[in-house]
Amino acid sequence: MFSSVHSMSLHGINVREVSVEADVSEGGLPVFEMVGFLGSEIKESRGRIRTALKNSGFFLPPKRITVNLSPADQRKSGSHYDLPVAVSLLTAMGLILPEMLSDTVIAGELSLSGKVLSVKGILPMVLHSRKNGYKRFILPLENAEEGGAAPGIEVIGVQSLRETLELLTGERKPEPVHIDISELLKRRQRHSHDFCSIRGQRAAKRAVEVSASGMHNILLVGPPGGGKSMMAKCLPSILPALTEEECMEITGIHSIAGILGSGVVTERPFISPHHTVSSQALSGGGSIPKPGDISLAHRGVLFLDELPEFDTSTLEILRQPLEDREIHISRASGNYTYPADFLLAAAMNPCKCGYYPGQRCTCGETGVKKYLSRISRPLLDRIDIVSYVDEISFDELNDDSVKEESSETIRARVTEAFEIQKKRFQESKIRFNSEMTGDDIRLFCPLGDKEEELLRESFKALSLSARGYHRILRTARTIADLDHSDNINCAHLSEAISYRITGKGIWDV
Amino acid sequence: MSETKIRYICALEPEFPEKLKNIPNAPDGIYVRGCLPDPGKKTVSIIGSRNNSEYGRGAAEYFARGLAKHGVQIVSGMARGIDGISQSTALKSGGSSFGILGCGIDVVYPEENRLLYERILEKGGLISEYPPGTPPRAALFPQRNRIISALSDVLLVVEARQRSGTSITVRFALEQGRDIFAVPGRITDPLSYGCNTLIADGAGIATCPEDILEALGLIQGGRNKHRKLNLNKFSGLSETQLKIIRCLDYNPVSINEIASKTGCDLSDLMLELLKLQLLGCIENAGQGFYILKLEVNGDGSR
Numbered sequence: 106m107f108s109s110v111h112s113m114s115l116h117g118i119n120v121r122e123v124s125v126e127a128d129v130s131e132g133g134l135p136v137f138e139m140v141g142f143l144g145s146e147i148k149e150s151r152g153r154i155r156t157a158l159k160n161s162g163f164f165l166p167p168k169r170i171t172v173n174l175s176p177a178d179q180r181k182s183g184s185h186y187d188l189p190v191a192v193s194l195l196t197a198m199g200l201i202l203p204e205m206l207s208d209t210v211i212a213g214e215l216s217l218s219g220k221v222l223s224v225k226g227i228l229p230m231v232l233h234s235r236k237n238g239y240k241r242f243i244l245p246l247e248n249a250e251e252g253g254a255a256p257g258i259e260v261i262g263v264q265s266l267r268e269t270l271e272l273l274t275g276e277r278k279p280e281p282v283h284i285d286i287s288e289l290l291k292r293r294q295r296h297s298h299d300f301c302s303i304r305g306q307r308a309a310k311r312a313v314e315v316s317a318s319g320m321h322n323i324l325l326v327g328p329p330g331g332g333k334s335m336m337a338k339c340l341p342s343i344l345p346a347l348t349e350e351e352c353m354e355i356t357g358i359h360s361i362a363g364i365l366g367s368g369v370v371t372e373r374p375f376i377s378p379h380h381t382v383s384s385q386a387l388s389g390g391g392s393i394p395k396p397g398d399i400s401l402a403h404r405g406v407l408f409l410d411e412l413p414e415f416d417t418s419t420l421e422i423l424r425q426p427l428e429d430r431e432i433h434i435s436r437a438s439g440n441y442t443y444p445a446d447f448l449l450a451a452a453m454n455p456c457k458c459g460y461y462p463g464q465r466c467t468c469g470e471t472g473v474k475k476y477l478s479r480i481s482r483p484l485l486d487r488i489d490i491v492s493y494v495d496e497i498s499f500d501e502l503n504d505d506s507v508k509e510e511s512s513e514t515i516r517a518r519v520t521e522a523f524e525i526q527k528k529r530f531q532e533s534k535i536r537f538n539s540e541m542t543g544d545d546i547r548l549f550c551p552l553g554d555k556e557e558e559l560l561r562e563s564f565k566a567l568s569l570s571a572r573g574y575h576r577i578l579r580t581a582r583t584i585a586d587l588d589h590s591d592n593i594n595c596a597h598l599s600e601a602i603s604y605r606i607t608g609k610g611i612w613d614v
Numbered sequence: 615m616s617e618t619k620i621r622y623i624c625a626l627e628p629e630f631p632e633k634l635k636n637i638p639n640a641p642d643g644i645y646v647r648g649c650l651p652d653p654g655k656k657t658v659s660i661i662g663s664r665n666n667s668e669y670g671r672g673a674a675e676y677f678a679r680g681l682a683k684h685g686v687q688i689v690s691g692m693a694r695g696i697d698g699i700s701q702s703t704a705l706k707s708g709g710s711s712f713g714i715l716g717c718g719i720d721v722v723y724p725e726e727n728r729l730l731y732e733r734i735l736e737k738g739g740l741i742s743e744y745p746p747g748t749p750p751r752a753a754l755f756p757q758r759n760r761i762i763s764a765l766s767d768v769l770l771v772v773e774a775r776q777r778s779g780t781s782i783t784v785r786f787a788l789e790q791g792r793d794i795f796a797v798p799g800r801i802t803d804p805l806s807y808g809c810n811t812l813i814a815d816g817a818g819i820a821t822c823p824e825d826i827l828e829a830l831g832l833i834q835g836g837r838n839k840h841r842k843l844n845l846n847k848f849s850g851l852s853e854t855q856l857k858i859i860r861c862l863d864y865n866p867v868s869i870n871e872i873a874s875k876t877g878c879d880l881s882d883l884m885l886e887l888l889k890l891q892l893l894g895c896i897e898n899a900g901q902g903f904y905i906l907k908l909e910v911n912g913d914g915s916r
């Protein structure tokens with residue numbers, strides 16, 4: 106007897122439909138065969154499935170059993186075919202009526218005992234199933250909250266093969282799981298890092314706010330033990346709340362990478378790879394590449410602490426994604442594209458001892474130059490804002506009289522700046538001021554005579570480089586947006602220039 | 615740079631600098647590219663640490679510029695740090711400069727001063743007692759220092775640690791009877807230790823180029839007259855700008871600190887900081903730090 110079960114296959118973040126067909130027939134030697142361009146982990150699953158069936162009380166008949174995963178021209182990998190294969194076999198054995206399987210997609214891994222184990226990439230599979238008109242998705246209970254985030258499709262979590270059978274024979278009443286993400290995202294997020302816990306540092310806080318508002322990549326410089334990492338860790342708390350769409354997107358990527366716990370991602374990611382990270386881990390590695398750190402940081406923050414310690418060739422790979430906001434990986438198994446649209450934040454000491462250009466620095470100018478020459482140039486070229494984060498002084502630590510602004514207050518301003526940009530770029534491909542190119546800048550950053558003159562004088566007097574010109578205007582646009590001003594005025598401009606010249610010595614300003 | 619001819623001038627030739635003749639252990643001859651210092655003009659050697667601070671850079675530029683504008687020739691050892699900064703600034707300010715090398719005259723060392731090697735031949739020269747091709751060797755540098763001090767009327771030390779090559783040059787200058795001036799620094803700053811000790815031991819205190827110009831007999835009236843001029847620079851500034859100026863120093867102050875000291879609105883502060891930079895009152899020291907700009911007295915706005 107022949108049967109067919111719907112499942113899905115993952116290719117990077119792309120999902121394709123797969124039919125899991127099983128045939129149990131008389132004649133010939135008893136054999137259990139699986140075909141259909143399968144990865145080794147799927148070929149190995151035969152023993153697992155047979156045992157899981159046995160421990161659930163079903164014995165495969167000593168007949169000729171063939172399982173085919175079609176279409177056969179697509180390579181399949183992953184452990185989520187166990188459950189659909191088992192269900193397909195049970196159907197072929199006549200234990201499940203084929204009509205119970207119409208409009209239903211199944212995915213899940215089996216343990217030897219017959220338990221259904223969680224798998225990667227559930228949300229993208231469920232979303233794709235809904236798009237293709239399926240009505241129901243049976244998946245591991247552990248993945249139910251994740252899958253339940255997709256609207257318009259019934260998601261049912263199962264714990265065992267036995268339970269799955271009962272569900273498909275109608276013995277068990279289905280309990281669909283649905284998660285209302287909009288409600289979840291509306292709930293006030295509690296961030297572990299809040300700006301109200303950082304005292305003083307007014308200039309640095311402001312720089313971080315501007316960075317978040319226009320998604321300008323930022324470099325924080327300062328002595329060791331200062332507030333650099335703390336400052337960076339607060340960044341997600343002032344970025345606008347995730348939209349439903351973004352939540353699904355991020356959850357999907359994290360799910361494919363296998364780092365999603367249960368449920369969905371409700372906060373902007375903050376990914377901070379160690380400086381010994383390999384380029385593979387950063388970009389996405391493996392013969393079938395998993396999303397790397399830069400994709401896990403999608404719609405969030407990628408934080409590189411101790412920037413000069415990173416291998417410059419490792420950082421090279423950031424170049425293309427910083428430009429395209431996605432990463433292309435080619436492997437023998439095919440080409441993969443993962444989204445990688447993140448805010449880059451980096452931190453570093455100003456010199457080896459950490460105190461330049463203050464009095465305590467023992468490096469001297471040459472020492473400082475040598476230290477700074479280690480940093481990846483292409484990366485610096487992508488940074489709009491440099492800010493100095495001071496040491497935390499004890500006065501500031503002990504002074505309880507000053508009430509610092511909370512992240513929530515700052516986030517409200519950043520969100521408004523996001524709205525202004527959304528309006529500005531609604532006809533355009535780009536979303537943020539930091540993405541503006543020459544034409545956009547001419548269109549959206551006109552300067553008055555006074556501003557034009559200030560900029561001209563500054564370029565002359567401060568020997569700014571031509572390459573700094575667009576950067577300054579992009580940042581000035583964001584500062585004006587934060588000020589709800591249509592025009593860029595001299596104050597906006599000088600603040601933008603200040604963020605540029607703070608990098609003097611680190612790059613050619 | 616090979617186009618510029620290398621000449622050898624022996625101690626007996628009339629062209630040989632008078633100042634080099636009457637010193638202990640005088641060289642038998644020197645190799646020269648470009649020209650020799652003009653004996654009719656005053657000469658100051660500016661020396662100091664290779665690993666200077668921002669303060670040291672500012673001071674070296676301040677003195678080199680101020681002296682060069684009065685036609686003083688600047689001599690130094692072409693090293694990285696204070697040497698190179700002083701010499702480059704002298705050339706940029708329209709003055710002349712002479713580099714005394716501890717290696718062959720055709721050897722560029724350190725590499726980062728290559729541009730200076732090219733520029734100096736246009737408005738000054740290079741001098742060495744070692745034959746062309748001699749590689750830079752640490753052992754040769756102390757001996758070279760006796761020529762630096764010998765060629766000068768005044769030796770000015772800008773920044774020096776407790777034990778450094780600078781002290782060797784100072785010892786030669788003492789033996790040769792040259793005047794010594796030092797730029798004072800904070801007593802807590804190891805880079806100023808050498809200078810402060812020199813002042814304690816009786817060296818002249820160099821607080822502005824006028825101090826040296828006066829010692830050279832090029833100006834009269836002393837520093838107080840010029841000091842007043844220096845303060846005039848801040849007339850016409852707004853209240854906020856003065857508030858910012860008051861919390862700045864010749865040592866870098868961070869923008870966070872300026873913000874908390876002045877209590878200014880950040881946006882105003884950054885606008886005023888930029889204006890003050892354009893007025894030439896302050897300078898960006900990099901990484902969000904600002905310093906007062908050391909300025910030649912009565913030298914206009916920039």
Ligand SMILES: [Zn+2]
Pocket residue numbers: 456457458459460461465466467468469
């Ligand atoms: Zn240092």
